[in-house]
Amino acid sequence: EVQLVESGGGLVQPGGSLRLSCAASGFTFSDYWMHWVRQVPGKGLVWVSRISRDAISTAYADFVRGRFTISRDNARNTLYLQMNSLRAEDTAVYYCARDPDRRGYSFKDSWGQGTLVTVSS
Amino acid sequence: DIQMTQSPSSLSASVGDRVTITCRTRQSIRTYLNWYQQKPGKAPKLLIYAASTLQSGVPSRFSGSGSGTDFTLTINSLQPEDSATYHCQQSYSTPYTFGQGTKLEI
Numbered sequence: 001e002v003q004l005v006e007s008g009g010g011l012v013q014p015g016g017s018l019r020l021s022c023a024a025s026g027f028t029f030s031d032y033w034m035h036w037v038r039q040v041p042g043k044g045l046v047w048v049s050r051i052s053r054d055a056i057s058t059a060y061a062d063f064v065r066g067r068f069t070i071s072r073d074n075a076r077n078t079l080y081l082q083m084n085s086l087r088a089e090d091t092a093v094y095y096c097a098r099d100p101d102r103r104g105y106s107f108k109d110s111w112g113q114g115t116l117v118t119v120s121s
Numbered sequence: 122d123i124q125m126t127q128s129p130s131s132l133s134a135s136v137g138d139r140v141t142i143t144c145r146t147r148q149s150i151r152t153y154l155n156w157y158q159q160k161p162g163k164a165p166k167l168l169i170y171a172a173s174t175l176q177s178g179v180p181s182r183f184s185g186s187g188s189g190t191d192f193t194l195t196i197n198s199l200q201p202e203d204s205a206t207y208h209c210q211q212s213y214s215t216p217y218t219f220g221q222g223t224k225l226e227i
Contacts, residue, residue, distance in 0.1 A: 035217075037165075045208050046156070046163065047217040059215040062122075095164055106212035107155045107170035114164060 002026040002110045004096050009115030016086050016119070022079040022096030022112055029077040030054075033099040035108060036070060036081050038092035038117075046092070049081065050099065050106075064090075086119045093117075123148060123211050126150045127220025134199055134227060142223045144209035149189045153213035156185055156194045159222075161206045168207075169194065201227050 008020040022034070036048040049060045049070040058070050069082040079096050093116050097108035126145045134140050144154065152172035157165040157205045169185035172192055182197040196203055204227040209220040 045159075045210070045219040046221045047210070047215075047219065050215070050217070061216045097165075104173075105153065105171045106217065107167060108165070109167045109170075109176065110159075111164035111166070 002098075004098065004110060004112035006094065006096055006112040008113035009094065009117045011118045011120065012064070012086055013121050014086060014088060014119055017084045018083070018086065018117060020083065020094055020096075020117070022067060022081075024077045024079065024098070027098070029072075029109075030074040031100075033070060033101045033106065034070075034079045035097045035099055036079075037095045037111075038090075039095070039114075040092045048094070049073070051079070053101075055087040058086060086117075088119050091117060091119045122216055123150060123214060123218050124216050125209055125211060125220040127209055127223055129222065129223060131224040131226070134225065136199055136201060136227060138199045139195065139197050140199060141223065142196075142207055142209075142225075144187075144192045144194070144220050146190045146211060150211045150213035152188045153211055154185070154187065154192045155210045155212060156183075156206045157210065158203075158205045161210060165208060196225075199227055203227060 003025045005015045005023045035050040051058050051070045067085045093114040095114045097111045154172045156169040159165040173185045184195045207223045
């Protein structure tokens with residue numbers, strides 16, 4: 001069974017840092033691109049970042065570029081999101097999702113349950 | 122960035138009805154369009170990718186169509202479990218933007 005389990009969320013003060021993790025199991029992690037998507041409760045989905053299978057290629061939404069860093073450890077089947085200089089507007093549920101990148105099409109065919117990040121003093 | 126305009130923002134329908142949700146972009150994204158279903162408190166679930174390809178395990182009453190700038194998600198013979206929020210997302214270029222979502226009440 002495919003499983004993606006996020007962890008690392010919590011309450012942090014503005015300007016602080018958090019590192020989110022996403023533990024993958026039930027599939028060959030290194031075969032998939034991976035993404036982070038966030039959602040303010042009651043609002044829409046917002047794409048945050050993605051990383052290629054070999055971690056060579058990364059991409060970010062403008063509002064996190066320079067503050068967030070996506071990475072992965074294929075030996076540990078784990079995806080990460082290092083979040084620095086956090087702002088109140090970064091408060092959201094953060095989901096990791098896998099992407100088979102089939103025939104050049106990017107889509108997220110499995111998602112974690114999400115981890116809540118709250119940025120507040 | 123590619124802006125996604127999804128409509129309607131909400132709709133109400135009855136069991137057995139057919140509903141259509143649309144997603145539009147200002148520039149062509151060919152068929153790089155995905156649809157997701159999300160129920161309250163749950164993660165999104167993939168329904169359709171590449172505009173019209175049904176994800177494995179998704180009921181055939183769901184279908185997607187369109188290319189270029191106009192896309193449609195159609196749900197035939199609505200079931201109570203289809204009550205959810207539906208999101209479109211373009212995967213033509215990063216940032217992979219989402220529509221604002223359509224809340225469907227049955």
